[in-house]
Amino acid sequence: MRFPFLMKIYFYNASLVLLFTASIVQAQVFPVNMKCSEVSSNGDVTIYWQPSQNTIELQRYEIYYSFDISSSFNLIDSISDLGITQYQHIGANANVMHAYYFVKTITTNGLWVNSDTIASILPVGSIVNQTYIQLQWNALMKTLPSSNDGLYRVFYREENEDWIKIDSTSSLSYIHDVRPCVDRYYKIEMYDEYCKSVSAIVKVDHDIVQPPTPIFDSVSVVNGQIHLGWQEVNAPDVEGYIVYLQDQGIWDTLALIPNFYTTHFIDTLNDPSAQSWKYSVAAFDFCGNVSEDMGI
Numbered sequence: 001m002r003f004p005f006l007m008k009i010y011f012y013n014a015s016l017v018l019l020f021t022a023s024i025v026q027a028q029v030f031p032v033n034m035k036c037s038e039v040s041s042n043g044d045v046t047i048y049w050q051p052s053q054n055t056i057e058l059q060r061y062e063i064y065y066s067f068d069i070s071s072s073f074n075l076i077d078s079i080s081d082l083g084i085t086q087y088q089h090i091g092a093n094a095n096v097m098h099a100y101y102f103v104k105t106i107t108t109n110g111l112w113v114n115s116d117t118i119a120s121i122l123p124v125g126s127i128v129n130q131t132y133i134q135l136q137w138n139a140l141m142k143t144l145p146s147s148n149d150g151l152y153r154v155f156y157r158e159e160n161e162d163w164i165k166i167d168s169t170s171s172l173s174y175i176h177d178v179r180p181c182v183d184r185y186y187k188i189e190m191y192d193e194y195c196k197s198v199s200a201i202v203k204v205d206h207d208i209v210q211p212p213t214p215i216f217d218s219v220s221v222v223n224g225q226i227h228l229g230w231q232e233v234n235a236p237d238v239e240g241y242i243v244y245l246q247d248q249g250i251w252d253t254l255a256l257i258p259n260f261y262t263t264h265f266i267d268t269l270n271d272p273s274a275q276s277w278k279y280s281v282a283a284f285d286f287c288g289n290v291s292e293d294m295g296i
Contacts, residue, residue, distance in 0.1 A: 028056075028111075029054055029056050029058075029105055029107050029111040029112065029113050030052035030053070030054055030105075030113065031052060031103070031105055031113045031114060031115040031116070032049040032050065032051050032052060032061070032085075032103050032105055032115050033049060033050040033051075033052065033115070033116075033145055034047070034048075034049050034101075034102070034103070034115050034116050034117075034118040034141065034145070035048045035049055035050055035118075035145060035147070035148075035192050035194045035195050036048040036118075036140075036190075036192055036194065036195035036196060036197040037099075037101070037118050037119065037120045037121065037140065037197050037198075038195075038196070038197060038198045039092075039094045039095060039120050039121070039122075039198060039199055039200040039201075041095070041201065042095070043091075043092055043093040043094045043095035043096065043200070044088060044089060044090050044091070044092055044094070045088070045089045045092040045094045045099050045101075045120045046086055046087065046088045046089070047063075047086065047087050047089070047101050047103075047118055048085060048086045048194065048195040049085055049086070049103055049115065050085065050194055051082070051085065052105075054105075054107075056107045056108075056109070056111060057107060057108045057109075058082050058105060058106070058107050058108070059080070059106050059107055059108045060078050060079060060080045060082075060106050061078070061079040061082070061084075061103050061104065061105060061106070062075055062077070062078050062079075062103070062104040062106065063075070063076050063077045063078070063079070063087050063089075063101065063103060064076065064101065064102050064103070064104060064114075065089060065092075065099065065100065065101050066099075066100045067097055067098055067099060067100070068098065068100075069098070069100050069117070069119070073100070073102065076089065087101075087103075089101070092120070094120040094122065094200055095122075095200040095201065096200075097122070098119065098120065098122055098138065099119065099120040100117055100118070100119050100120075101117065101118050101119075102114050102115045102116065102117045102118070103115045116141060116142070116143065117141065117142070118140065118141050119138055119139065119140060119141065120199070120200065121137050121138060121140060121152075121188050121190070121197060121198075121199035121200065122137060122138060122199065122200050122202075123135055123136065123137040123186055123187065123188055123199050123200065123202045124136050124137065124202060125184075125186055125202045125203075125204035126204070127180045127204065127207055129236045129237070130180065130207050130209055130235070130236060130237040130285065130286075130287075131179070131180075131236050131237050131286075132175055132176060132177050132178065132179075132180070133175070133176040133178060133180055133184065133186075133204050134173070134174075134175055134176075135154065135173060135174045135175075135176065135186055135202075136172060136173045137152070137172055137173075137188050137199060138172065139172060140190055140197055145192065147192050147193040147194055148190065148191070148192045148193075149190075149191055149192075150170055151168040151169065151170055151190065151191070152168065152169055152170070152171075152172070152174075152188050152189075152190055153165055153167075153168045153188065153189045153190065153191070154166050154167050154168070154169065154174050154176075154186065154188060155186065155187050155188070155189065156176065156184050156185060156186045156187075157184070157185050158182055158183065158184055158185075159182070159183055159185075163187070179207075179237075179286045179287065180204065180206055180207045180287065181206055181207060181286060181287035181288070182206050183203060183204070183205055183206050184203070184204050184206075185201050185202070185203050185204075186201070186202050186203075186204065187199050187200070187201045187202075206287065207237070207285070207286075207287045207289065208287075208289060209285075209289060210289050210290065210291050210292065211233055211235045211237065211238050211283040211284065211285045211289060211290075211291045212233050212234070212235055212283065212291060213233075213282065213283065213291040213292045214230040214231060214232075214233050214241060214263075214281045214282065214283050214291070215230060215231045216228065216229070216230045216279075216281065217229055217230060217231050219279075221272045224271070224272065224273070225266050225267060225268055225272075226266070226267040226270065226272050226277065226279075227264065227265075227266050227267075228243065228264060228265045228266075228267065228279055228281070229263060229264045230263050230264075230281050231263065232260065232261065232263050233260065233283045233291070235283070235285070237285040237286050237287070238260040238283050238284075238285055239258070239259075239260060239284055239285055239286050240256065240257045240258045240259055240260055240262075240283070240284060241256075241257040241260070241262070241263075241281055241282065241283055241284070242255070242256055242257070242281065242282045242283075242284060242290065243255040243256075243257065243265050243279065243280075243281050244279065244280040244281070244282070245267070245270070245277060245278070245279055245280075246277070246278035246279075246280070251280060254267065254269075254279070260283075265281075267279075
């Protein structure tokens, strides 16, 4: 920022005495107040600001952008209409990458000043232990304006459904304690007295991870009945087990065991003295994913 000096000179002549007085006034220009950023579904970004009350005649605004907060910023546009208080960055790709902006205010006599930096919000979602969804995102600004309430609002929706607000937080992460069995979309919103910030939309695909395969550890015949046993599957999302029986070369479901801690089964239907039987067991999880079966 540059500050030229304005000099006022006063002369006073009395009784042939010349008095000289000089006063120096420092001219200043104030930055615009960055308020909001809004990411469109195609990744374009609109930033919003509020002008400051400058007493110096302004000439233009310059918009600077970077995809990396620690890298240099590039001039992407200039605005001479000082009544404009927003700018749309077409082609920002902020639905897949970060975007950071500041506005430079320039006066007619060459003074300039930069605003604070504002970011588009880019959430990232992931499934943790196949049991819940972890969301994280970047801050809108390093220091939020006083007109901002400081809360990040978390929204989600399922395919072709309406958005539902699930919570508000002042942190930059959130755990959605929900079984990840369907595709879900998430976005973050932040409210200012002047405007509303809206993040990019992130999709979290449903869980398709198969649970581990159970391993048979015992088989016996007791009182004419076949007893099967297997090791418990060590996975946080295991719901239960499926026991299969092979009959004439075809695997059929013999039993569905709806809890993960039951690791045995007694076949009361098939006579072990009549013929040899082949069995298999698989685990299934909350979302219906089934492991590869292990047969004996």
